[in-house]
Structure formats: C-alpha cells, structure tokens
Amino acid sequence: xxxxxxxxxxxxxxxxxxxxxxxxxxxxxxxxxxxxxxxxxxxxxxxxxxxxxxxxxxxxxxxxxxxxxxxxxxxxxxxxxxxxxxxxxxxxxxxxxxxxxxxxxxxxxxxxxxxxxxxxxxxxxxxxxxxxxxxxxxxxxxxxxxxxxxxxxxxxxxxxxxxxxxxxxxxxxxxxxxxxxxxxxxxxxxxxxx
Amino acid sequence: xxxxxxxxxxxxxxxxxxxxxxxxxxxxxxxxxxxxxxxxxxxxxxxxxxxxxxxxxxxxxxxxxxxxxxxxxxxxxxxxxxxxxxxxxxxxxxxxxxxxxxxxxxxxxxxxxxxxxxxxxxxxxxxxxxxxxxxxxxxxxxxxxxxxxxxxxxxxxxxxxxxxxxxxxxxxxxxxxxxxxxxxxxxxxxxxxxxxx
Amino acid sequence: xxxxxxxxxxxxxxxxxxxxxxxxxxxxxxxxxxxxxxxxxxxxxxxxxxxxxxxxxxxxxxxxxxxxxxxxxxxxxxxxxxxxxxxxxxxxxxxxxxxxxxxxxxxxxxxxxxxxxxxxxxxxxxxxxxxxxxxxxxxxxxxxxxxxxxxxxxxxxxxxxxxxxxxxxxxxxxxxxxxxxxxxxxxxxxxxxxxxxxxxxxxxxxx
Numbered sequence: 040x041x042x043x044x045x046x047x048x049x050x051x052x053x054x055x056x057x058x059x060x061x062x063x064x065x066x067x068x069x070x071x072x073x074x075x076x077x078x079x080x081x082x083x084x085x086x087x088x089x090x091x092x093x094x095x096x097x098x099x100x101x102x103x104x105x106x107x108x109x110x111x112x113x114x115x116x117x118x119x120x121x122x123x124x125x126x127x128x129x130x131x132x133x134x135x136x137x138x139x140x141x142x143x144x145x146x147x148x149x150x151x152x153x154x155x156x157x158x159x160x161x162x163x164x165x166x167x168x169x170x171x172x173x174x175x176x177x178x179x180x181x182x183x184x185x186x187x188x189x190x191x192x193x194x195x196x197x198x199x200x201x202x203x204x205x206x207x208x209x210x211x212x213x214x215x216x217x218x219x220x221x222x223x224x225x226x227x228x229x230x231x232x233x
Numbered sequence: 234x235x236x237x238x239x240x241x242x243x244x245x246x247x248x249x250x251x252x253x254x255x256x257x258x259x260x261x262x263x264x265x266x267x268x269x270x271x272x273x274x275x276x277x278x279x280x281x282x283x284x285x286x287x288x289x290x291x292x293x294x295x296x297x298x299x300x301x302x303x304x305x306x307x308x309x310x311x312x313x314x315x316x317x318x319x320x321x322x323x324x325x326x327x328x329x330x331x332x333x334x335x336x337x338x339x340x341x342x343x344x345x346x347x348x349x350x351x352x353x354x355x356x357x358x359x360x361x362x363x364x365x366x367x368x369x370x371x372x373x374x375x376x377x378x379x380x381x382x383x384x385x386x387x388x389x390x391x392x393x394x395x396x397x398x399x400x401x402x403x404x405x406x407x408x409x410x411x412x413x414x415x416x417x418x419x420x421x422x423x424x425x426x427x428x429x430x
Numbered sequence: 431x432x433x434x435x436x437x438x439x440x441x442x443x444x445x446x447x448x449x450x451x452x453x454x455x456x457x458x459x460x461x462x463x464x465x466x467x468x469x470x471x472x473x474x475x476x477x478x479x480x481x482x483x484x485x486x487x488x489x490x491x492x493x494x495x496x497x498x499x500x501x502x503x504x505x506x507x508x509x510x511x512x513x514x515x516x517x518x519x520x521x522x523x524x525x526x527x528x529x530x531x532x533x534x535x536x537x538x539x540x541x542x543x544x545x546x547x548x549x550x551x552x553x554x555x556x557x558x559x560x561x562x563x564x565x566x567x568x569x570x571x572x573x574x575x576x577x578x579x580x581x582x583x584x585x586x587x588x589x590x591x592x593x594x595x596x597x598x599x600x601x602x603x604x605x606x607x608x609x610x611x612x613x614x615x616x617x618x619x620x621x622x623x624x625x626x627x628x629x630x631x632x633x634x635x636x637x
Contacts (some may be wrong), residue, residue, distance in 0.1 A: 053326075110263040110267075114259075
C-alpha cells in the first residue's frame with residue numbers, strides 16, 4: 040500500500056510528466072488557454088492513460104515477453120493506444136452523452152499525445168511488475184498532467200492581461216512560466232525517500 | 234475508368250505487401266542485433282561486478298537466500314569475493330547500485346552506481362569516487378551511518394554537501410542489502426562463523 | 431518532365447525547412463525531445479539524427495504509396511511505417527551506442543508520436559513526388575538539428591562549462607546547474623525563441 044502511494048506521489052508530483060519528463064508539452068503550450076478546456080483535456084488524457092497503461096502492461100507481460108516478441112513492443116503499444124482512443128470515443132459517445140460533449144473534442148488528439156505512449160514505456164522501463172503498480176503509475180501520471188495543464192491555463196489567463204515585451208509574447212513567456220512551475224515542482228523531490 | 238473493385242484489391246494488396254515488408258525488416262533487425270544487445274547489457278553488468286571486487290577475473294550469477302549475487306573468481310578460479318545489486322529510493326527516482334563484498338562477506342570491497350537520476354551537480358555526486366570510496370575497506374559488522382564533520386560512528390560515511398537525501402539513500406540501500414546476505418554468506422563459506430555476532 | 435518540374439519546389443522546401451519553417455522555432459513541433467534530451471550536445475545531435483532518419487524513411491514510403499490509398503487506410507499505414515522505423519533505429523542505437531541509448535531512454539520510442547513526422551507526411555509527402563518529399567524531409571531534419579543543437583550548445587556550455595563533453599570554460603567555472611535541470615530547458619527555449627522574435631521584428635522594422 041505504502042509502495043503504491045509512493046508510486047502515485049512520484050508520478051504526479053516528484054517526476055511530473057509535463058514539468059520533469061516533458062511529455063504532453065504540445066497540449067500544455069497549445070491548448071491550455073482556458074481553465075475548463077484544460078480540465079477537460081486533462082480528464083480525457085488521464086482516462087486514456089490509465090486504460091492504455093494497464094492494457095500495454097498486460098500485453099507486454101503475458102504476450103510479448105513469453106513469446107519473445109519484444110521487437111514488436113513499440114508497434115503493438117501504438118496500436119493499443121490508437122485502439123483505446125477509438126473505443127473510448129465510441130463508448131463515451133454512446134453512453135455518456137454529456138461527458139462526450141465536455142471532452143469528446145480532445146479525444147482524437149490524444150493518440151499523438153506523448154504522455155500516453157510515454158506512460159506505457161515508463162511502466163516498462165521502471166520495471167513495475169504488478170498490474171496494480173502499473174495502473175497506479177498511469178493514473179497518477181495523468182493526474183500530474185492534469186495538474187500541470189490546469190495550473191498553466193490559470194496562469195495564462197492572467198498573463199494575457201500582462202504587459203509582456205513584444206518579442207516574448209505568446210510561446211516564450213509561456214515557456215518562462217513553465218520554467219518557474221518546473222522549479223516549484225522540483226521542491227517535491229526527496230518526498231519519497233526516508 | 235475508375236473501377237471500385239480493382240481499386241479495393243490494389244489497396245488491400247498494397248497494405249498487405251507493405252505490412253509484410255515492414256515485418257520482415259523488423260524480424261531481420263531483431264535476428265541480427267538481438268545477441269549484440271543482450272551482450273551489451275550483460276557486459277555492462279559484468280564490468281560493474283568486476284569493478285567492485287578487486288582481483289576478480291570472471292563472475293557467475295547465483296541465488297543465495299532468494300537474493301541475486303555474483304560469485305567472483307580470480308585468475309586461478311578461486312572465489313575472491315561477491316557482488317550484489319542493491320537499490321533504494323533517491324531524491325528523484327530509484328538508485329541502483331552494485332556492492333562488492335570480500336570472500337567471507339566481512340567487509341566492503343567496492344561500490345558503484347548502475348543507475349541514478351539524481352540532480353546533476355548535487356545528488357549525482359554519489360557517483361564520484363570521493364563518496365563511493367568511503368565504503369571501501371569498511372567492516373560490514375555495523376551498519377553504515379551518515380555523520381557530520383567531527384562526529385564519529387563505528388562505520389562512518391560523510392554525506393555529500395547539499396545532497397543529504399541522496400547520500401542517505403545510498404547508505405540505506407547498502408545497509409539493507411548487506412543485512413540480507415551477510416549471515417548467509419558467512420554461513421555458506423564457514424559454518425563456524427555462524428556462531429559469531 | 432516531373433523531375434524538371436519538381437526541382438525548384440524541392441530546393442525551396444529544403445531551404446524552408448532549415449529556416450523560415452524551422453520545426454523548433456517557427457512551427458513549435460516536437461517539443462518533447464527538444465526540451466528533454468538537450469542537456470548535452472551529443473544527446474541533442476543523436477536525437478535529431480534519429481528523428482531525421484525516421485522522417486526520411488516515412489516521407490519516402492508515404493510519397494510512394496499514399497496516393498494509392500484511401501484516407502482511412504493512410505493513417506494506419508503511417509503509424510505502422512513510423513513505428514517500424516523507430517523500432518529499427520532504437521535497436522540500432524541499443525546495439526552500437528548502448529550508453530547513448532540508455533541516456534535517451536524512452537525518448538527514442540517517443541519519436542513515434544513526434545508531431546513533425548506525421549505533419550510532414552500529411553502536409554507534404556502524401557501530395558508530392560519522391561524527390562520533393564526527400565528534400566522536405568532533409569530540410570525539416572536540418573531545421574530540427576539546428577533547433578536541438580542550439581539548445582544543446584547553450585545548456586551544456588552554461589550548465590557544465592563544456593561542449594561535446596570537452597571543457598571549454600575556465601576550470602573554476604562553477605556551472606549554472608539550472609540549465610541542466612528541466613527548468614533550464616524551458617528557460618533556454620523561451621530565451622532563444624524570444625531573441626529570434628526580437629531579431630525578426632527589428633528586420634521588419636528596418637525594411
């Protein structure tokens with residue numbers, strides 16, 4: 040239990056997907072202009088990350104490794120992610136109409152979100168060996184992504200009213216804000232150790 | 234004229250052909266490089282093992298009391314020491330170490346860092362010899378303890394300035410790994426050692 | 431006929447990729463590796479070359495076959511092609527440069543979802559002939575190399591006082607750690623692209 044807590048803490052705060060692994064940077068800089076859309080995006084990504092993190096873990100553990108087919112790892116992972124996104128889109132559209140209206144527009148963009156493929160690869164490279172660990176890591180990775188993207192959206196709403204020197208408007212100032220956020224999140228380091 | 238059936242057939246064959254071409258390329262790469270890649274990581278581990286046990290010439294992996302160890306032999310094939318991987322939680326992420334022990338497990342012969350993701354310039358100084366060499370030659374009888382300048386302890390290790398947590402993580406990892414195997418190692422080599430504390 | 435027709439287009443695309451349509455500073459594509467692996471110059475260059483190889487192969491295949499395919503099959507074929515070439519590049523790195531492969535870690539397989547590759551396949555390679563697609567791939571890879579190595583140079587020089595692992599600043603230079611850390615990646619890219627904007631604005635003003 041403590042073990043899972045540490046994994047979650049580490050994925051969400053200490054090694055935040057956006058601010059420390061730089062995964063999911065494109066929506067972080069592009070989409071995050073309004074709070075509600077940032078939150079919708081974050082929720083959609085977290086959902087897909089958790090499902091594909093679990094699925095790719097099972098696939099790797101019970102199919103690819105026993106069969107000696109690790110060479111197919113990346114091909115298989117990307118197709119699992121693409122399939123998951125398609126499936127989630129259909130399912131949510133069919134059964135959760137309001138939810139679909141809230142974050143359905145973000146779903147097709149998620150296939151090429153680095154954070155989703157990233158979480159599947161990291162589960163593997165951090166050698167987590169139970170499904171519970173893989174799911175915890177994936178879910179809290181998504182929570183970390185949501186946290187970063189929502190904070191960023193909140194800050195950018197205010198930056199739009201600030202008098203930024205002309206050449207630094209837009210992306211450069213967003214990157215500076217990200218740098219400060221990243222430093223703030225660095226303060227969480229060391230929380231997991233004794 | 235546009236013929237839908239012909240177009241459909243051509244497309245299916247194209248996709249099938251491409252898929253088989255790409256699969257063949259993957260299979261070829263896997264076949265050609267698999268041994269080399271396995272060899273690379275094997276060699277890296279072997280280098281680390283021989284690095285922490287002086288006079289070591291070759292090593293064999295063994296499992297003692299459920300713990301993976303490497304039995305290190307010298308030129309004349311006599312056992313000259315042991316190596317065991319240890320890991321712990323550092324400041325950022327997992328730290329993986331290789332600890333070398335003498336033949337009877339009574340003292341540490343070497344320590345090297347296999348994998349760490351500590352802060353560059355601070356925590357990652359655990360990789361430097363100034364820190365690692367403090368463990369070398371110390372007895373394993375007492376657990377290692379982090380000390381400030383001027384303090385004393387049975388098995389003292391100076392922490393790196395600005396990286397107390399990383400230093401402590403290494404000390405804890407080494408201590409718990411040694412605690413796991415010291416008894417078994419002593420017992421395996423010399424039954425009389427079991428009665429000693 | 432088509433090669434005569436395609437030549438100026440190809441040259442224009444090649445040059446545009448390096449500068450006016452630079453993927454890093456102008457299109458802001460492929461930000462993940464741009465920020466993640468540029469703490470040292472060798473890692474940045476390896477990453478750019480690996481991405482370039484995949485982009486070239488993907489553009490060639492896309493240009494050769496995608497006009498034969500319906501849109502819904504195209505995306506499947508792109509994904510399959512890119513994932514295959516990334517696996518091949520990843521295995522080659524693991525076999526012949528194991529230390530670099532370990533340093534780049536998951537960022538090599540993440541080339542699969544690098545927006546540069548899929549956007550070039552859609553925007554250029556699926557509509558142009560082979561020569562133009564190759565020129566486009568080379569131009570974009572060049573621009574990506576330029577972007578990554580500029581970050582790599584600044585971060586390695588300021589962060590550890592060295593270039594390509596060789597110390598160039600005086601020995602007592604303490605090294606500004608922040609540039610090696612994640613925060614430094616954001617800081618460097620922000621400063622460089624701000625500086626480029628400033629230069630561009632001044633040029634426009636003098637004209």
